[in-house]
Amino acid sequence: xxxxxxxxxxxxxxxxxxxxxxxxxxxxxxxxxxxxxxxxxxxxxxxxxxxxxxxxxxxxxxxxxxxxxxxxxxxxxxxxxxxxxxxxxxxx
Amino acid sequence: xxxxxxxxxxxxxxxxxxxxxxxxxxxxxxxxxxxxxxxxxxxxxxxxxxxxxxxxxxxxxxxxxxxxxxxxxxxxxxxxxxxxxxxxxxxxxxxxxxxxxxxxxxxxxxxxxxxxxxxxxxxxxxxxxxxxxxxxxxxxxxxxxxxxxxxxxxxxxxxxxxxxxxxxxxxxxxxxxxx
Numbered sequence: 001x002x003x004x005x006x007x008x009x010x011x012x013x014x015x016x017x018x019x020x021x022x023x024x025x026x027x028x029x030x031x032x033x034x035x036x037x038x039x040x041x042x043x044x045x046x047x048x049x050x051x052x053x054x055x056x057x058x059x060x061x062x063x064x065x066x067x068x069x070x071x072x073x074x075x076x077x078x079x080x081x082x083x084x085x086x087x088x089x090x091x092x
Numbered sequence: 093x094x095x096x097x098x099x100x101x102x103x104x105x106x107x108x109x110x111x112x113x114x115x116x117x118x119x120x121x122x123x124x125x126x127x128x129x130x131x132x133x134x135x136x137x138x139x140x141x142x143x144x145x146x147x148x149x150x151x152x153x154x155x156x157x158x159x160x161x162x163x164x165x166x167x168x169x170x171x172x173x174x175x176x177x178x179x180x181x182x183x184x185x186x187x188x189x190x191x192x193x194x195x196x197x198x199x200x201x202x203x204x205x206x207x208x209x210x211x212x213x214x215x216x217x218x219x220x221x222x223x224x225x226x227x228x229x230x231x232x233x234x235x236x237x238x239x240x241x242x243x244x245x246x247x248x249x250x251x252x253x254x255x256x257x258x259x260x261x262x263x264x265x266x267x268x269x270x271x
Contacts (some may be wrong), residue, residue: 010138012133012138013134013135015142018133021142022145026117026150026153030109037102037105040242041098045241046238046241047186048186048238
């Protein structure tokens with residue numbers, strides 16, 4: 001039996017439906033990216049970091065390494081002996 | 093948090109990505125007119141209608157992206173940068189590609205509106221500039237897009253770009269075979 005090739009019908013025939021579909025894809029990406037961008041305002045891994053931001057937030061320079069040695073101060077106190085002074089009176 | 097500055101920044105990013113999505117759809121439907129790639133989805137007349145309709149979507153989004161960046165104090169994009177590419181002090185190549193893309197799109201649009209006064213060959217050559225504009229816009233998005241640094245968004249962008257490349261290659265192959 002000879003079978004002639006049958007042209008399959010497309011999914012969407014309405015041009016209005018196609019326009020709605022295209023709008024939906026675009027507006028979903030707009031809405032989605034708006035939410036995403038508002039939740040992630042600053043991306044540290046973004047390819048471009050604006051010059052103004054770079055100037056405002058200087059890159060952290062390595063701080064000079066200061067070796068803080070524990071300094072022990074020994075206070076030399078004068079030991080005072082509180083002994084009662086003995087006064088000798090020469091008795092003649 | 094500076095509300096207006098943040099709003100402009102969010103608007104610039106979201107409109108930039110959405111206009112790229114609409115541009116990808118426009119290029120895909122444009123190529124599909126010849127190749128019949130979307131024959132399973134709709135008839136050629138429907139694809140043609142959508143291809144024309146998509147300009148209504150990506151032109152306002154692209155304009156909003158550019159206007160938002162003009163007002164963004166961090167981006168530091170001036171009016172002159174919209175005309176002369178590679179003038180922005182930082183991200184010279186990335187932002188310059190965006191300017192080139194916008195200029196080529198304007199040429200394609202003007203040639204489409206002037207189609208009746210052009211020969212078919214002239215119009216086709218002008219219209220083929222949309223491929224270059226798309227590549228420049230995509231490179232601009234990848235090189236400067238804050239959101240394309242996200243792996244999920246980046247993978248979506250690369251998948252769609254690959255789809256455009258496959259459909260374009262299919263069209264080139266068909267043209268060669270027909271010739």
